[in-house]
Amino acid sequence: MNTPLLEMQNITKEFPGVKALDNVSFQVAQGEIHCLVGENGAGKSTLMKVLSGVYPHGTYSGDILFGGKVQTFNNISDSEKAGIAIIYQELALVPELTVYENIFIGHEIRNGFMVDWNETIKRATEVLKKVKLDVNPAAKIKDLGVGKQQLVEIAKALSKDVKLLILDEPTASLNEVDSENLLNLLRDLKDHGVTCILISHKLKEVIEIADTITVLRDGKTICTLDARNGQVTEQILVKNMVGREIDNIYPRREHKLAGDVVLEVRGWNAYDPKAGRAILKDVNFNLRKGEIVGFSGLIGSGRTELALSIFGNPDGYHLSGDLYVKGQPCKFGHPRDAINAGVAYSTEDRKGDGLILIQDVKQNITLANLVEIATRGVVDNNAEVKVANEYKGSLNIKTPSVEQKVSNLSGGNQQKVCLGKWLFVKPDILILDEPTRGIDVGAKYEIYTIMTRLVEQGMSIIMISSELPEILGMSDRVYVVASGKIAGELPVEEATQEKIMHLATN
Amino acid sequence: MSFFNNAKNVLQQNIREYGMYIALFVIMIIFTITTGGTFLSSRNIVNLVNQTGYIAVLAVGMTLVIIVRHIDLSVGFLAGFMGAIAAIALVYWGLPVYAVIPMVLALGAFAGLITAFLVAQMKIPSFVASLAGWLVYRGAILVVTEGTGTIIIPDAAFNAIGNGFIPDIPGLDAFLPGAHKLTLILGVLAIAALVWGELSNRKKKQSYDFEVLPIDMFIVKLIFMSVLIGAITWVLAGYQGLSWTAVVVLIVTLIYNFVMSQTVLGRHIYAIGGNPDAAELSGINVNRLIYVVFGSMGMRSALSGILFASRLQSATTTAGNLFELDAIAATYVGGVSAAGGVGKVVGSIIGALVMTSLTSGMNLMGIGISYQYMVRGAVLAAAVIFDVTTRNRGK
Known part of the structure; x- marks a missing residue:
């Protein structure tokens, strides 16, 4: 068997009070699509941040071997030079700039001191063809849909001569058609020798596309499965991810004749x-x-x-x-x-226009109905804590206290805070x-x-x-x-x- | 020792909040030493408070503006302009003080609403809208003082706001001669109110089973704050007592602090600063609150103009020059976040005190104005650096 392209050995990363990664080992073979799955907070993103140098060498223990050599990345540009590109869930494109400017941002093609725009546009056109994106390279990013923006990100990575492409939840904000396009592109890139790590919550697409699947739970590697033989099912993955079996994640409910x-x-x-x-x-x-x-x-x-x-x-x-x-x-x-x-409306973008991230859980929960806990315009702070604790209990919001800032909560718990806010307006x-x-x-x-x-x-x-x-x-x-x-x-x-x-x- | 552990924990968790008080304290001690005690003399402290007054009221209004992610550059010249209007109303129109002050305050609020209209309705960035105001009011001062130049205000009642002191209780000269008795009584009442308020708040929290400070820390905090108020009262009482400017600043601070920390209105203002889109979708009328915030700022500008004109006993053509930047600096020193959503009114008052203390202390030391600017610049930068680096600690 060939030496793996990437080998992460016994990685342990601690934050104050939390062991985010506990002795994680992770191998990616040359030319495969390797999916990384796990619940939020399982350590997937942390592992990728260790790999890409966001957490520099020395802030974690364990070794990273890439291309057979031990690597000590101190920042993202180190890992990029080695051929690792990472595409985050929140896209890192500049909306007001054009497609070609975005593709070559940070590694502009120079002609002496000047940017060689002609060469830039030519190379951008080539790389856009590679990702099968049919847009004018001079179009502005803000005028493209999310699906196309995602492809521009991939084009950007490809323009840097990438060996290992990491995608963090690329299809989370895509519809079915765009998702399917993206997955097809990944298969295509695989045929051209690009190795890919895909982080996703959508287990169906994971099973569909993965060669290998690694499951993380609570900062530990639970198992690595070979997905090529078609024996991995959603149930097996879910069981490994949550440590219990969920037969049907949709609660059974009678579809009774509804009322008025x-x-x-x-x-x-x-x-x-x-x-x-x-x-x-x-x-x-x-x-x-x-x-x-x-x-x-x-x-x-x-x-x-x-x-x-x-x-x-x-x-x-x-x-x-x-x-x-x-x-x-x-x-x-x-x-x-x-x-x-x-009528209450809970937004699709909880970080963008749903929550006030710098405020705490209780303030977010009571925001839309402060008058309920106020007398003549004066807020009863104690009643507020009481209300927030009620929702913390009934919605099972996992937070040490309702005075925790919501930015410190995981996505699922943030969503529950949003729900709590809207339930409080009754x-x-x-x-x-x-x-x-x-x-x-x-x-x-x-x-x-x-x-x-x-x-x-x-x-x-x-x-x-x-x-x-x-x-x-x-x-x-x-x-x-x-x-x-x-x-x-x-x-x-x-x-x-x-x-x-x-x-x-x- | 659990006492020291408790102290350490409380300090670590609240370093951001206490940082400014500690900074002010350190600055005062340094100047007291370098000026051989003159800095802490009753006379100087009273002067310091009166000098801070017109910036402090601006800083209070500016705190709200910056919390909702805006800025108002027009407030300095607006203050100057309002001061000139007050002078004209008193001197040329012959209106009485009790009519002039509400009128000028209303005019200021109206001016603030114009800025709000540009920001909320026309969607102009507040920097630009208020820069336009800055130019307009600068011109307006010149227009109204064109014929006369500096307008001298002869009205004693008006001038007392910036220079006078609250009266003392008559007939008590034998008791503690040289001390201002009413000031002392107010100080004692303030301490009593503080202790009573803290105790009842603690009791209420305990009845809900909420976490409270450990009892030893609670007592330390009460003693510390009581001693602080007591000391300030004693120093002030040693001269001529509480000045009217101090009374005005105290009332403004108490009202704004109450609104921002205890009311639905205040919470909505913080929410807008934290995330305007989320606030709007939570049923908060963001535009309406922009009017409230800028209207209040305009009214504070008018008050600042009144305090300044009263202090100089005249309206001048350059009144209000650079007030806006002093006020903005005070709010940043006081821990208001430029990103919005974070900041306290009391913090801005402390920030204003820090900045005036620097001026006053360095003046007493005979340091030239050029170096004074540099030192104040360095302190501003240091305060914000401290704020940014401690932001993610504690809760």
């Missing part, structure tokens, strides 16, 4: 004056008491815009059409009006936009359980999700959104992934 209509939208149109185009066209749908309605569709199909246009229209679209909440015609001019009418209608994006299996299961509990108590939930299994597993009814229109409505019994994708892409 609590929310109805008729002939709903929205025009975005900033983008200068119509984003919603003649949308009609309803939501009944005690049901979960799934909104499926591609990224950019208008699902989030639809939710926001109902939830007080913070982006200032021009709206027309009728909105009824519990039978009453409503016009919401601000999210506050929607909240007062019993809504009748809860809109959850991508409620499980980027969180691990265990936390997903907990969120699903909470959702089930809520509808049983009579709440109505709109769930926007890009994950089809989640849509099928949790919804009572499914609406498919495509190009700002409702492309179809399916009872869950009739819905299949194929039917939904068909509606979404036509």
Whole structure:
């Protein structure tokens, strides 16, 4: 057997009070796609940061062998020089610059003191062809979709003559079509000799693409599996990841006949004056008491815009059409009006516009309903801690105290804080936009359980999700959104992934 | 020793919060030594407080502006302009003091609302909007003082705000001669209020089973704060007592501190600074609060103008020059984060005191103005470095 391209031996990395990596060993063979899976906080990202030199040599113990040689990376540029490129979940592109400028940023092609733009554009075109991205190299990054931006990142890595490509959750924010494209590209790159480490929470795609899978749990290597023989199943992975078996991560629930209509939208149109185009066209749908309605569709199909246009229209679209909440015609001019009418919206981007990261758990939970714990405008700080502790308990938020800053919590627990915030406004209608994006299996299961509990108590939930299994597993009814229109409505019994994708892409 | 362990823990967890007090304390000790005690004399301390006043009220308003991720450069000349309006109203229009002050405060608030309109409605960056204001108000001062130049204010009541002291209780001359009795009584009342407030807060927390300071640390804290207030009171009482400027600054600080730390309004302001998008989606009307914050800033500018005009007993053509930068420096020294969402009103007051103490101390030492600027620049940088490096420690 050949010497592996990468060998990480007995890596231990400690943070004050936590052993993030405990004697982890990890091998990647030349030319394979190696997937790294594990719950959030299992140590995947830490391991990659050790590898790429974010945590410099000497701050951890153990050895890194790359290409057969012991490496001592002190920063990212050291590891890049050795041929390791890492692409993070949060893309590192400059939105206002062009595609070609982004590809060669930091290693510009020079002609003496000047940048050789002609050569840059030529080389960029070549490398874009390699990643099968058909865009004008002079287009600005901000004008591309997330899927295309992801490909530009890969092109950037390839332009540096990369030997080992590391992708951290590349498909987390991609829809099914873009994800499939990306996975195909990775296979293609593999055929051209690029070795790849893929970190992903989407076990289905992991099984589909991986040659080898390594599972981490609590900072330890649990097992390394050969995935080529087709014997690895999601169940085996989940069992190793969480240390227990989860037969069905979607809680069983009777799809009973739902009650009265609590929310109805008729002939709903929205025009975005900033983008200068119509984003919603003649949308009609309803939501009944005690049901979960799934909104499926591609990224950019208008699902989030639809939710926001109902939830007080913070982006200032021009709206027309009728909105009824519990039978009453409503016009919401601000999210506050929607909240007062019993509608809550939990955003898809919890770090961007969901949480106040520099504030603590209790302040985030009470933010949308401070008046509840205030008398004549004065906040009762003690009542606040009490409320926060109640949600910490009922939602099982894992934090040492409610005075912990939310930036220190894992993704799943941050999501629970968001949920807690919206449950505290005691809504009748809860809109959850991508409620499980980027969180691990265990936390997903907990969120699903909470959702089930809520509808049983009579709440109505709109769930926007890009994950089809989640849509099928949790919804009572499914609406498919495509190009700002409702492309179809399916009872869950009739819905299949194929039917939904068909509606979404036509 | 558990006592020292407790002390160490409390200090480590709150180093950010206590850092400024320690810095102020150190600066005062250094100047007391280098000036042979003159710095800590009653007369100098009273002067120091009065000099800090007009910057301190600006710094209080600026704290809110910076917390919501904005800046207001117009406040210096706005203060100067408002001072000139006050002088004109008193001298040429013959209006009484009790009418002039509310009128000028309202005008200041209105000026702040104009800046808010540009920022919230027109979506102009506050730096640009307030820079425009800076130019406009600079011109406005010149326009209103064009014919007359410096306007001398003869009104005794108005001038007392910047120069006068609270009256003493008559008929108590035999008791503690030379000391200002009413100031002493107020000091004792302040200590009593502090002890009572802390005790009842502690009791309430315990009734909820929340964590409280260990009892020995709690007592140390109470003693420390009581001694501090006591010492300040004693020093002030040794001269002419509490000045009206100090009273004004104290009232403004108490109100703003209460609003920012205890009320829904304050919490919403912090939320906007922490993440404006999340705040908006949580049902907070961000634009409306921008009006509140800039309106309050405008009103504080007017107050600053009144304090300054009263102190000089006149309105001058250069009044307010560079006040805005002194106020901004004070807030940064006081631990307000330039990134928004973090900062305390009391911190900014301490920051203003630090900066004025430096000026006052170096003046007493006879250090030239050129070196004074450099030292203050270094202290500003050091304070922010300390703030940034300790930010991620503790909780």
